[in-house]
Amino acid sequence: MQDRKLPMSEPRPSHSEEPPEFDTAFRRELRDLMRWRRDVRHFRSDSVDRALVMACLEEACKGPSVGNSQPWRFVFVDTPDARAKVKANFESANADALASYHGEKAERYARLKLSGLDIAPVQIAVFAELDGAEGDGLGARTMPETKAYSVVAAIQCLWLLLRAEGLGLGWVSILEPERLSADLAAEPGWRFVGYLCIGWPTEAQERPELEREGWQARLPLEHFVKEV
């Protein structure tokens, strides 16, 4: 399905080495990575080496997927025409969203910057292939949504790998999925999962932007856990 030549990383040798052991220093850095991985909407305009993004993508696709179906599909959105369509989609969906809030909440929403579509040098529309033969339905019979979940898993790995390189990723979901799929000529059976803006962030942040902007604070772990 590769339409044009993309810079791909070298094929890796098959790995027969011993399983790695991770020490406390690595684990501390991993926690830092997770804490400093934010949803980024403020990018510098500097270009990003496509080969670096492709190398991270290749690693991200090494993770598990339901039935090993590998349902992730990545469409690099590069042309001005395709980007203009995505931007118009966002502006329309964002105007609808703004209209759903009232009073002080609407004012606060209007002040938020909710995407880096205007500047992010790398933009990828991510889809889940729902009809693929790979995996032959294993694990997805009672929960077909696990195909999309597997794609989200790969996006998370990509997010972390990019952040370790100093790159930021912003996930844009204020989009009308059917329109986006049509505009980007997504194949039949593909479900739109998310639109990723990637670039060098203007600043690193440990606190979520929506917390800093007073939209939604973080809650303690106790709020999320129970036992049966």
Place this chain on the structure above:
Amino acid sequence: MQDRKLPMSEPRPSHSEEPPEFDTAFRRELRDLMRWRRDVRHFRSDSVDRALVMACLEEACKGPSVGNSQPWRFVFVDTPDARAKVKANFESANADALASYHGEKAERYARLKLSGLDIAPVQIAVFAELDGAEGDGLGARTMPETKAYSVVAAIQCLWLLLRAEGLGLGWVSILEPERLSADLAAEPGWRFVGYLCIGWPTEAQERPELEREGWQARLPLEHFVKEV
């Protein structure tokens, strides 16, 4: 929503330190972590320190979520009664799945071990809170499924954090979601996302079990990428 006393990690100090820089050695280890993170179904029976799991869970919940809604809900399934219900659910769904395959494929499916429910010392049912007030719908208006996607993101972080400790995680999706939600008394508005089996793996693996068992091979990155 905490029903019984859980071992929680200490509250962390607020972070005012400088953003971390990740070097090439860390990035190499991160790639190893991702490559050696498998879906685990073969566990040793040794117990797992609950505090370690809770500490990983706390870090996993530091990641972004749609509108900062933090929709992740974790139900630790500890009692024999609750575990028996989950196991019966799996056995029923797995029998249905087996019946959907024929001939050699059915024989191959029957030979696969698809869960560690019989032995995993820690088991967590994970849900997405779809009706929560947190985040006030930001980012989820056109794509309400992003609530569940945010939960998947947290599960991925948990998976990596556990793997860095040497712990394995297996994601069980061969379950009937409505029945599981009822059996575990999930709250109204919660959608079942996945059932996690956690424990010490009998062996580390770099290749997916479904590839080693001849069910589904890995595909090259070219299969997943196009440009517009």
